Amino acid sequence: MAVRRTRPRESAALVAFGRQLRRTREAKDVKQETIANLTKISPAQQSRIEAGKRRATRQYVEIVDDHLEASGSLINLWEDLNKDGHPVPIWFDWPQIESEATELITWQHSIVPGLLQTVSYTREFLTTEEAVEARIARQGILTRESSPPTALVALLSEAVLYHLVGSPEVMREQLEHLLTMSKLPNITIQVVRNNGRPAGTGGAFVVATMEDRSEVAYLETTIRGITTDAPADLGALSDAQRELRARALPEDQSQDVIRKALEQWT
Template sequence: MASPRRRAVTSPALAAFGRQFRRYRERAGLSQARVAQRTGKTASFVSQVESGKKRCKREFVEIMDPELKAGGVLLTLHDDLTNDGRLGFPTWFDWPEVEAEAEVLTWWEHTVIPGLLQKESYARAFLGSDEAIAARMARQEILTREVPAATTLIAFLSESALTNLIGSRETMREQLEHLIAMSELPNVTIQVVVNDDGVPAGTGGAFILATMKDRSEVAYLETTVRGITTDDDDDLIGLARTLRTLTSKALPASMSRELIRKVIETKWT
């Protein structure tokens, strides 16, 4: 029986704010005890704010922003955190940190190859700078690292992602060969979703579902405007429904590799 779905025990958005607060505190050379003294709190409270376990009031940030020489940045982040609407995840939320801490990532892409599986030549078609490309390549290290243990990736790809021309034919051939190589890693599963009954699946858009070590889940949804991060119960239930459909229409890993090889030979060679 599958583990029950859980919201994050520690809010990822609060944890992201806490990391920013800690960076400014450490840069200013202040201890948690000094922050506690200055704000009339305890060092334990400051620690919990920095770890995302407690939400601090704006008055707390109003005191510390100038003392940490944050130039209003922490106040802006705090306001974004509390005013960004129902989802509760501000636009500055750092998804890559959640991605790196996740135990399992389940990824659906209907148009392109997932970023964690992209070759550099393929990524250049989307990213406009060497810095952005280097950052994407660095993110991929979570799949091959030894400490902590490598992240498990389950990637569902539409057939269209294999046949859409990105860059050049050579770029596509190298990218699909890379997919085959990555699919042979013990922690990476790649399955191609086929539309063999005239009913396409996953038409709502690409998404990533991160399962954390405490079994809580956080999702990243791609839209034409911006990415949305959510741990809302209704959103997670909807994604679970989509994943069930994708799983029912996906080829097994071995058959998916064969299909990828066939696409290389018939379209990109």
């Protein structure tokens, strides 16, 4: 079943912090690029913080407060907006995050991830050609030449290879496509054999690492997809990744497993 993506919504708290940060910076006649260099983030990420589209870490706020001689006002505001130590919630536009990421790590227990799907496979989940074209277009980040292609690590449950989607012909084409994509230097596909106590039972997910090494995750649920960069969420996903990768077969063995599954659909 295709997961319906929610539209990003604005967080009033993040917008309020971003506006105050911008006022303080401009009052000191400091450029965005200066703050970005000081805090080791990209100018684009700095712009998003001031626009209320990305949350700032406490370490970031402490550095900026000191540089702008804000006397702790930015730190106090950040603390007021982060009740009980938990960052205020915000939803991101995942396709935008995905396109800007330097690396994506995904876990799928039921179906092939969208970035590795064939057109025929995709059509089994989406109801309009427009939606199909949009999903396939997103795959361009893996082969683009205008900028470095995104690195992708796809951890797939072995069951994904045997779930009939559409027809045997669709499955055969899809598994052949996985083998082709696995040969690209920026793509790693590993099969996870969940023998004994299963791993990754919390659901499918994708973790994006951005240019400034920050992370954003996309979680699939029955109701909707959730995008988050909350530290607690990222910590839980880090634990899940570690367990999954410990059970994942090496690349060459994973390719052998895919070839073996391909026999069923031939």
